[in-house]
Amino acid sequence: MISEPFAVGDSLLHRTDPAVKIISAMALALSIATSSSFQVAGAGLLVAACCCYAAELPLGPLARRLATVNIFILLLWITLPLTGGGGHMVRLGSLELSGKGIALAGLISLKANAVYLLLTALLSTSTIAAIGHGLERLHLPNKLTILLLTTYRYLGRIELEYKRLRRSATLRCFHGSTNLHTYRTYGYLIGMTLIRSYERSRRIHQAMIMRGFTGTFPVLIQQRTGTMDLLFLALCVCISLLFSFLTIR
Amino acid sequence: MHISEGILSLPILAGGGAFAIIGTAIGLKHIDTDHIIETSLLSSAFFVASLVHIPLGPGSVHLVLNGLVGILLGWASVPAIATALFLQALLFGFGGLTVLGVNTVVMAGPAVAVYYLFGPMIRKEGRTRMIGAFCAGMVAILLSTCLLALALVGTDRSFLDTARLLLAAQIPLMLLEGVITMFVVSFLARVQPELLNFSSRVHP
Numbered sequence: 001m002i003s004e005p006f007a008v009g010d011s012l013l014h015r016t017d018p019a020v021k022i023i024s025a026m027a028l029a030l031s032i033a034t035s036s037s038f039q040v041a042g043a044g045l046l047v048a049a050c051c052c053y054a055a056e057l058p059l060g061p062l063a064r065r066l067a068t069v070n071i072f073i074l075l076l077w078i079t080l081p082l083t084g085g086g087g088h089m090v091r092l093g094s095l096e097l098s099g100k101g102i103a104l105a106g107l108i109s110l111k112a113n114a115v116y117l118l119l120t121a122l123l124s125t126s127t128i129a130a131i132g133h134g135l136e137r138l139h140l141p142n143k144l145t146i147l148l149l150t151t152y153r154y155l156g157r158i159e160l161e162y163k164r165l166r167r168s169a170t171l172r173c174f175h176g177s178t179n180l181h182t183y184r185t186y187g188y189l190i191g192m193t194l195i196r197s198y199e200r201s202r203r204i205h206q207a208m209i210m211r212g213f214t215g216t217f218p219v220l221i222q223q224r225t226g227t228m229d230l231l232f233l234a235l236c237v238c239i240s241l242l243f244s245f246l247t248i249r
Numbered sequence: 250m251h252i253s254e255g256i257l258s259l260p261i262l263a264g265g266g267a268f269a270i271i272g273t274a275i276g277l278k279h280i281d282t283d284h285i286i287e288t289s290l291l292s293s294a295f296f297v298a299s300l301v302h303i304p305l306g307p308g309s310v311h312l313v314l315n316g317l318v319g320i321l322l323g324w325a326s327v328p329a330i331a332t333a334l335f336l337q338a339l340l341f342g343f344g345g346l347t348v349l350g351v352n353t354v355v356m357a358g359p360a361v362a363v364y365y366l367f368g369p370m371i372r373k374e375g376r377t378r379m380i381g382a383f384c385a386g387m388v389a390i391l392l393s394t395c396l397l398a399l400a401l402v403g404t405d406r407s408f409l410d411t412a413r414l415l416l417a418a419q420i421p422l423m424l425l426e427g428v429i430t431m432f433v434v435s436f437l438a439r440v441q442p443e444l445l446n447f448s449s450r451v452h453p
Contacts, residue, residue, distance in 0.1 A: 003340075004340070025346060026346060026347075029254065029345070029346050029347045030262075030347050032255070033254050033255045033257075033262070033345075033347045033348075034258065034259040034262065034347075041255075065341070065342045066342075068341065068342055068343070069253060069342050072251075072252075072253050073253065075411065075414075076256075076411060079410055079411040079414060080407060080408075080411065082410075083407065083409070083410035083411070098407075100407065101407060104405065104407060107255075108255050108256050110255075111254065111255025111256075112253045112254050112255040112256070114255070115254035115255055115345060115346075115347065116253075116254060116342055116345065119254075119338070119339075119342075119345065119346055120342070123339055123346075124339060128336065128339065128340075131339070141274075141277055143277045143280060143282075143285055143328075144273065144277060144328055144332070146285055146289070147280075147285060147288065147289050147292065147328055147329065147332050148332050148335065148336070150285070150286060150289035150290070150293075151289045151290075151292045151293045151296065151329075151332050151333065151336065152293075152336055154289070154290050154293045155293045155296055155297065155336075157293075158290070158293045158294050158296075158297050159297045159300075162297050162298070162301070176303070176304040177304055178304055178305055178306055180428070182303075182304060183303070183425070183428045183429055183432060184432045186301065186303055186429060186432075187428075187429045187430075187431070187432025187433045187435075187436060188432060188433075188436045189301075190298045190301070190312075190314075190429070190433050191432070191433040191436035191437050191440065192436070192440075193294050193297065193298060194291065194294050194298075194321075194433070194437065194444065195437070195440060195441045195444065196294075197290040197291060197293065197294035198287060198290065198291060198441070198444055198447075200290060201286050201287040201289070201290035201291070202287065204286055204290070205283070205286040205287065208286065214282075215282040215285075
């Protein structure tokens, strides 16, 4: 359930410094997401597609992720054309659709997909651990990076813990449906998962204290920001400034 | 309950970001180094629990559990939820980076609210605790949906009907969250009551 299919690889984007990628992704995403122009949204999608190509992302997992992103967008396509209002109406059989609503839904679809592809190409090409250390180098509070790295580290463990509880419930003929018994069982399963994680966290904390934990994680691989990284950063910032300029104009 | 990228306007995104940063800063102040690992693991447990699909009528829904997070973690739920949302954006593509602030406010704001509203009830015994837990689970989702609707309508008036639809669609989830939160709290109260006082022990 929890995996990082895009983090393995040796493309240009995989080798770029995570800290640089975080800033670039933030700048580009903000400039595209806040734009109200179709040109910028389209150009953003193009830039995002180029990044995905450069990152040599596997197409299967990427398509599946895009499908989840577009579920909420689908809701907008259902409601906005019917309720968007505005003067210009489009006739479709007996339905009167709002031109403004259709335009808004179209713009949002372009922007959402562009930003999502961009984030995948830039951020998912690093492991979460690398992103965490990148954030630390960008001077995020130390506690926040510890929270991020530890939460991520134990996701898989706790998922296994939950699955084991769920399996033992199945072995005892538990079958979920819409009734109070099902909800009580799920409530207890979740409660037990919380207790197990709490117990585990105390053991981990003791083990960490014993090994001299003082509130920081030492970093084994020191990432350096090279000339290529800075060039990449400059390029991304220029593109996002251009997008912002085009939006304001 | 996430909002995707590219929908909200700049003022809403900036406002959400600012509130999220303030909340996260307050939350981090409430976590000391001795409890950061406990907070992290509870936060991964909530992440896993939010992926669980619960049968409801003909289909199934997945839980949010921000009410439960709020009851257990108090102010620490803001950085915990922000972290979980960041991970969800990177791992599954739910939500996103520019909307991280807004999503954090939408989910963590109600968590802190129910901590103050129903926390005292949950530390009592018997029926009061059960009612408090049910209300915490239900009200957290209600407030989250209202905040989400507000963010949508604040961006563009054409979202008014989408927001109404969203609010109506969340009513079954509100009841379900209330019931599940109630059972989780009753279980914790019997098996490990110290967890219910976790936040007051971390920052007395």
